[in-house]
Amino acid sequence: MRAIKRSTAPAPPDTRPGQDRDTPTPAPRRFSPYGWSLLALLLGLALTMLLRHQQIQREQAAQELARSALVDKSSVALVTQLQSAETLLRAVQSLFLSSDEVSEREFANIYANLQPRRRFPSLQALAYARKEVRADGDHYVTTWVQPLTGNAALAGLDVNAQPNNLLGVIESRDSDLPTLSAPFRLAQQVGTMPRDDGITLRIPIFSPGPPPVSVGERRRRETGSLAVSFRLSGLIGNALSPDVTQIFRVRITDVTDARERLLFDSTTTAPVDGSKDFQRRIAYGGRVWRMDMQPHVVAQTGFDLGDSALPVGVLASLLLAMLVFTIASTRQRAIALAWHMTRRYRESEERFRALNELLPALVLLADADDGAITYANRASRERLGESVDRRRLSDLFEDARLLPDLRQPDTRDFHRISAALCDEQGLRFWADVALSKVVLDGAEKLLMVAIDVTEQRQLNEMLSFQASHDALTELYNRREFESRLQGILNATETGAPMAVLLYIDLDQFKLINDTSGHIAGDHLLAQLAATMHKQLSASDVLARLGGDEFGVLALDIPDRQAAEAVAERVRHCIDQWVFVWEQRSYTVSASIGVVMIDQPGMTMKDLLARADTACYMAKELGRNRVHFYSERDDEAARRRGEMEWANRLRWAVDEQRLVLVYQELTPLSPRLESGPRVELLLRFRDDSGTLVLPGVFMPAAERYSLMPMLDRWVVETALAHFDQLHPAGADLRLATINLSGASVEDDALADLIIALLKKHRVAPSRVCFEITETVAVRNLSRVARFMEQLRQVGCKTALDDFGVGMSSFAYLKNLPIDIIKIDGSFIRDMLTDPVSHAIVRAVADIGQRLGLEVVAEWVADEETLRVLTAMGVSHAQGFSLHAPEPARFQYAAAPSASPP
Numbered sequence: 001m002r003a004i005k006r007s008t009a010p011a012p013p014d015t016r017p018g019q020d021r022d023t024p025t026p027a028p029r030r031f032s033p034y035g036w037s038l039l040a041l042l043l044g045l046a047l048t049m050l051l052r053h054q055q056i057q058r059e060q061a062a063q064e065l066a067r068s069a070l071v072d073k074s075s076v077a078l079v080t081q082l083q084s085a086e087t088l089l090r091a092v093q094s095l096f097l098s099s100d101e102v103s104e105r106e107f108a109n110i111y112a113n114l115q116p117r118r119r120f121p122s123l124q125a126l127a128y129a130r131k132e133v134r135a136d137g138d139h140y141v142t143t144w145v146q147p148l149t150g151n152a153a154l155a156g157l158d159v160n161a162q163p164n165n166l167l168g169v170i171e172s173r174d175s176d177l178p179t180l181s182a183p184f185r186l187a188q189q190v191g192t193m194p195r196d197d198g199i200t201l202r203i204p205i206f207s208p209g210p211p212p213v214s215v216g217e218r219r220r221r222e223t224g225s226l227a228v229s230f231r232l233s234g235l236i237g238n239a240l241s242p243d244v245t246q247i248f249r250v251r252i253t254d255v256t257d258a259r260e261r262l263l264f265d266s267t268t269t270a271p272v273d274g275s276k277d278f279q280r281r282i283a284y285g286g287r288v289w290r291m292d293m294q295p296h297v298v299a300q301t302g303f304d305l306g307d308s309a310l311p312v313g314v315l316a317s318l319l320l321a322m323l324v325f326t327i328a329s330t331r332q333r334a335i336a337l338a339w340h341m342t343r344r345y346r347e348s349e350e351r352f353r354a355l356n357e358l359l360p361a362l363v364l365l366a367d368a369d370d371g372a373i374t375y376a377n378r379a380s381r382e383r384l385g386e387s388v389d390r391r392r393l394s395d396l397f398e399d400a401r402l403l404p405d406l407r408q409p410d411t412r413d414f415h416r417i418s419a420a421l422c423d424e425q426g427l428r429f430w431a432d433v434a435l436s437k438v439v440l441d442g443a444e445k446l447l448m449v450a451i452d453v454t455e456q457r458q459l460n461e462m463l464s465f466q467a468s469h470d471a472l473t474e475l476y477n478r479r480e481f482e483s484r485l486q487g488i489l490n491a492t493e494t495g496a497p498m499a500v501l502l503y504i505d506l507d508q509f510k511l512i513n514d515t516s517g518h519i520a521g522d523h524l525l526a527q528l529a530a531t532m533h534k535q536l537s538a539s540d541v542l543a544r545l546g547g548d549e550f551g552v553l554a555l556d557i558p559d560r561q562a563a564e565a566v567a568e569r570v571r572h573c574i575d576q577w578v579f580v581w582e583q584r585s586y587t588v589s590a591s592i593g594v595v596m597i598d599q600p601g602m603t604m605k606d607l608l609a610r611a612d613t614a615c616y617m618a619k620e621l622g623r624n625r626v627h628f629y630s631e632r633d634d635e636a637a638r639r640r641g642e643m644e645w646a647n648r649l650r651w652a653v654d655e656q657r658l659v660l661v662y663q664e665l666t667p668l669s670p671r672l673e674s675g676p677r678v679e680l681l682l683r684f685r686d687d688s689g690t691l692v693l694p695g696v697f698m699p700a701a702e703r704y705s706l707m708p709m710l711d712r713w714v715v716e717t718a719l720a721h722f723d724q725l726h727p728a729g730a731d732l733r734l735a736t737i738n739l740s741g742a743s744v745e746d747d748a749l750a751d752l753i754i755a756l757l758k759k760h761r762v763a764p765s766r767v768c769f770e771i772t773e774t775v776a777v778r779n780l781s782r783v784a785r786f787m788e789q790l791r792q793v794g795c796k797t798a799l800d801d802f803g804v805g806m807s808s809f810a811y812l813k814n815l816p817i818d819i820i821k822i823d824g825s826f827i828r829d830m831l832t833d834p835v836s837h838a839i840v841r842a843v844a845d846i847g848q849r850l851g852l853e854v855v856a857e858w859v860a861d862e863e864t865l866r867v868l869t870a871m872g873v874s875h876a877q878g879f880s881l882h883a884p885e886p887a888r889f890q891y892a893a894a895p896s897a898s899p900p
Contacts, residue, residue: 032328033324033325033328033329033332034325036324036325036328037321037322037324037325037328038321039324040317040320040321040323040324040325041317041318041320041321043317043320044313044316044317044318044320044321045313045314045317047313047317048310048312048313048314048316048317049313051313052310052313064276067247067248067278067293067295068278070243070244070247070248071248071278071280071291071293072280073241073244074239074240074241074244074250074280074291074293075280075282075291077239077240077241078236078239078240078252078282078289078291079282079284080239081120081235081238081239082180082201082284082285083284084119084120085120085201085228085230086178086201086203086285088114088116088119088120088126088228089178089201089202089203089226089227089228090203091110091114091688092107092110092111092114092126092226093203093205093226094688095107095110096205096223096224096226097206097208099208100208104143104144107128107144107146108144108146111126111146111147113689116228117147120228120230120235120238121234121238122230122231122233122234122235122237122238123228123229123230124150124151124186124188124198124229124230124231125145125146125147125150125151125154125188125228125229126145126146126226126227126228127142127144127145127146127151127154127226127227127228127229128142128143128144128145128205128224128225128226128227129141129142129143129157129159129169129224129225129226129227130143130223130224131222131223131224131225139158139159139160140158140159140160140166140169140224140225141156141157141158141159142154142155142156142157142158142159143224150188151188153187153188154187154188157187159225162184162187163184164181164182164183164184165181165184165200165227167181167182168180168181168200168201168202168227168286169202169204169225169227171286172202172203172204172225173204173218173219173222173225174215174218174219175286176203176204176211176212176218177203177285177286178201178202178203178285179201179202179203179285179286180199180200180201180284180285180286180287181199181200181201181202181287182199182254182256182261182287183197183198183199183232183254183261183263184197184198184199185197185198186198186229186231196231196232196233197231197232197263198229198230198231198232199229199230199232199235200227200228200229200230201227201228201229201230201285202225202226202227203225203226204218204222204224204225204226205222205223205224205225205226206218206221206222206223207221207222207223209221232263232264233264236250236252236263236264237264237266240266244293245266246296247295247296248266248272248278248293248294248295248296249265249266249267249272249293249294249295249296250264250265250266250291250292250293251264251265251266251291251292251293251294252264252265252289252290252291252292253289253290253292254287254288254289255281255288255289255290256286256287256288260290263289271296271297272294272295272296272297273294273295273296273297276294276295277292277293277294278291278292278293278294278295279291279292279293280293356377357377357378358378359377359379360379361379361449361450361451362376362377362379362380362383362384362431362448362449362450362451362452363375363376363377363379363380363447363448363449364376364377364380364388364393364396364447364448364450365440365445365446365447365448366392366393366445366446366448367443367445367446368437368443368444368445368446369444370392371392371393371394371446372392372393373388373389373390373391373392373393374389374445375389376388376389383423383429383452384396384421384423384424385423385424385425387424388424391424393446393448395422396421396422397419397420397421397422398419398420398421398422398428399419399420403419403435404417404435415434415435415436416432416433416434416435417432417433417435418430418431418432418433418453419431419433421433421450429452429454430452430453430454430457431450431451431452431453431454432450432451432453433448433449433450434448434449434450435447435448436448467479467480468480470543470544472522472525472526472544473525473526473529473544474526474529475529475533475542475543475544475550476541476542476543476544477543477544478543478544478545478546478551480543481541481543481545481551481553482604482608484541484543484553485501485553485604485607485608486604488553488555488597489597489602489603489604489607492597492598492599492600492602498556498557498558498559498596498597498598499553499554499555499556499557499597499598500553500554500557500563500566500567500594500595500596500597501551501552501553501594501595501597501607501608501611502551502552502553502554502566502567502570502592502593502594502611503545503549503551503592503593503594503595503608503611503612503614503615504532504549504550504551504552504570504574504590504591504592504615505548505549505590505591505592505593505615505619506528506548506549506574506588506589506590507588507589507590507591507619507623507624508588508589509521509524509547509548509588512524512579512586512588516581516582516584516586520581520582521548523579523581524579524581524586524588525544525548527579528574528577528579528588529542529544529550531573531574531577532550532552532570532573532574534573535569535570535573536552536554536566536570537554539555539556540552540553540554540555540566541553541555551611552566552570554566557596560596560628563594563596563628564594564626564628567592567594567626568626570590570592571589571590571592571624571625571626574588574589574590575587575588575589575590575624589623589624590624591615591618591619591623591624591625591627592615592618592625592626592627593610593611593612593613593614593615593616593617593618593627593629594611594614594626594627594628594629595607595610595611595614595628595629596628610629611629613629614627614628614629615627644700645696645697645700645701646700646701646703646704646706648684648697649684649697649700649701649704649706649709649710650706652684652710653709653713657684657685657686658682658683658684658685658710658713658714658717659682659683659684659685659691659886659887659890660680660681660682660683660714660717660718660725660886660887660890661680661681661682661683661691661884661885661886661887662678662679662680662681662725662726662735662884662885662887663678663679663681663877663882663883663884663885664676664677664678664877664881664882665677665678665679665855665875665876665877666859666865666875666876666877666881666882667874667875668865668868668869668873668874668875668876669869669874673733674733675728675731675732675733675734676726676728676731676732676733677733677734677735677736677875678725678726678732678734678735678736679735679736679738679770679877680714680718680725680735680736680737680738680887681694681738681884682694682710682714682738684696684697702740702742705742707740707741707742707743708740708742708743708746708749710740711738711739711740711742711743711749712743712749712752714737714738715737715752715753715756716756718735718737719753719756719757719759719760719762719767720756720760721887721889722735722760722762722766722767724887724888724889725887725888725889726887726888727888732766733766734766734767734768734796735766735767735768736768736769736770736798737767737768737769737770738770738771738800739769739770739771740775741771741772741774741775741778741779744771744775744779744782744783744786745779745782749786750786750789750790751789753769753790753795754789754790754793757793757795763794764790764793764794764795765794765795765796767795767796768795768796768797768798768818768819769787769790769795769796769797769798770797770798770799770800770819770821771783771787771797771798771799771800772799772800772801773799773800773801773802773823774801776799776815780814780815783815784814784815784816787815787816787817788816791816791818796818796819797816797817797818797819798817798818798819798820798821798855799812799815799817799819799820799821800821801821801823802820802821802822802823802843812846812850812852813850817852818852818853819852819853819854819855820843820847820852820853820854820855821854821855821856821857821877822839822840822843822844822854822855822856822857822873823857824857824858824878825858826839826840826843827840827856827857827858827859827864827868828858828860830864830867831863831864831867840856840868840871841871844868844871844872844873845871845872848872853874853875854872854873854874854875855873855874855875855876855877856868856873856875856876856877857877857878858877858878859876859877859878859880859881860878860879860880861880864876
């Protein structure tokens, strides 16, 4: 190959007299390679400094954002600390509101039960000041103080002697809201103790009755004031996390009035950046605090994060300068050789060919007119085929339109593109291509240099696909789906066309997993994804949101009718589809919740919650249907409450929230065997210590399949503490445990009960398991088998709520039961309703003929007891006879209030 020339400048037209034409013309003066390399170095350094500056700015912005978030977190933590103190006061206030007269012992007991210093180490005292009406006005004299240790100075203290404290009493009384005092020196701080101001948080105590609604009524009915005092340094310091004071200097100032008071200062020896001050205002209890947080100045370690790009940039600049120097000097030497070394021209050409042959890049030379390839180096022949020199340059491109027209005048030295190239077998690969027009021997040529980037491109595409798609179905994943949904919500703000969100949940998918295994379930999801995809248009978005849940974003939906058509089309295709696995076929269906995206201001969180609620309603209404979300849907609100209870119940065992109580059964015949008989009932203890009745949380437990977990806890706990359930101890004759329908359907439960009876050495004859009539009728054979297993080892079985199921008495002969309990609704009305009276008599007669014990529920008076005794009913049960009490082993955990 001949030397490539960048210029086609003509030779001088003439020579001086006597000069030989073959004598080379002196080479023209050109810009020095050192100058080019210096220019490249300066440009590279300038670009490096620019990138470094941008990187520092990004890092500083990220640091500022993180600091701002930490400041917000600190202010929220401080407010939460104050709100927790208010909750403490409200808990104590409830003691006064629930009793006409509270004793000092009760006040001390509630303090001991709440253990506030575990939550508030800075708590100084919990005090009650009784209101005394004197000639000079109302006085508030501190009556009770807890703890007594360290607070002796508060006994008998007249709050009127502390203006800031008294102001809190008056403001809390008139507003009936918690009031925070201004900082003042606490009465406990006496002598030479270091000054550490404190504050009080107060709420009023009113006489029993409905809450007062006016200021005048509050002043008349006020009987005292309840306060909790804190040391300011401890209260604020405990609210701030250690990393906050390590990063910031924190100063908190009371700015409620014109006189600012410094409350807290985390001053350290570390200097702070005075130019950066984060401020937050905290308003609570009638006071306004200003939180100033200045970040500490971090000592430089010699290498800043912002300098990470500097060494790389400097190195790149040096390499670029060296490269430019090499190219410039090589070009200069080539031109000098062209002018001054004509005789060594062939040798230079061979060296150039050898260099090109060794290059790993593809180097090709073609005619500028027709694009015929005239030269290809070894890398080109190996990658494109040995016959590449018989092809045209345009034939190498999969899309020849990407090839720029270099025949047109152009001031650029080269064109750089990314394109797909094809070898002689037609197999394509991706390459970064550089094209340039050169002049060889006076003829224009096209020089192409290409680098194969197929593996890099495939890796990038694979990583991008994996980040946005589900591995099993190859649909979009939840993150990509939410990103698309957010984009649609943003477009809705600008008036874009209406869209619709479909939330699809497969019905009974768990059955396929349980019967055929998870591999079958995975295949079903993958095949069903392809089936659903065929029902959607190219612009619609289909994603797997997790498990057996899918989401669809359908665009350009003009109205609800069109949205319903799309949803029904998807539902119908699922309903008609048959999944075949290992010679077994399954049909599946789906419940679809639909939400119209036609209103501005909707958030993605609210939209997904509405879609999930609509899908839930579709399941509630019978499954395999489409349901549109409605704001007036009461079931949606109820379900959200049940979901909250379900989340609380999932952790109830670990958090020891469950409580066993017992209710005694009253014998109606003196011939019955002696010894107490009880029914065990379940309660949930909330954060305030109140026992919640099962009617509140049982619907959520049943809906979200949590009943087996609760039943197992009751069984295991009752049998493990059987002789500690009742004050009678080992003389307890019979304890009845209720079981849900979901637990009875568990084939392993009976074996577990039998194993627990042996483990805890409980006589089976002392245990009775109770099942409702509706559960028994729903699955008679399974219930009969379950009862028979327990009766074989000696346990008793009972049928609860008998008569409410409107079922025939005939099935009683087929159930292995010992006790039937008449539903309380009939007992309650039997004295006034002849029909209820007849039903109770019929049940009692049939029970006696079958040799069963008959128990009556909801017994409320002596007359009912007399009638039931005459009918031959063996036992009665009701709140008027015995109110449920906590099991004896749980006395320590039960609240001191009256039993539920």
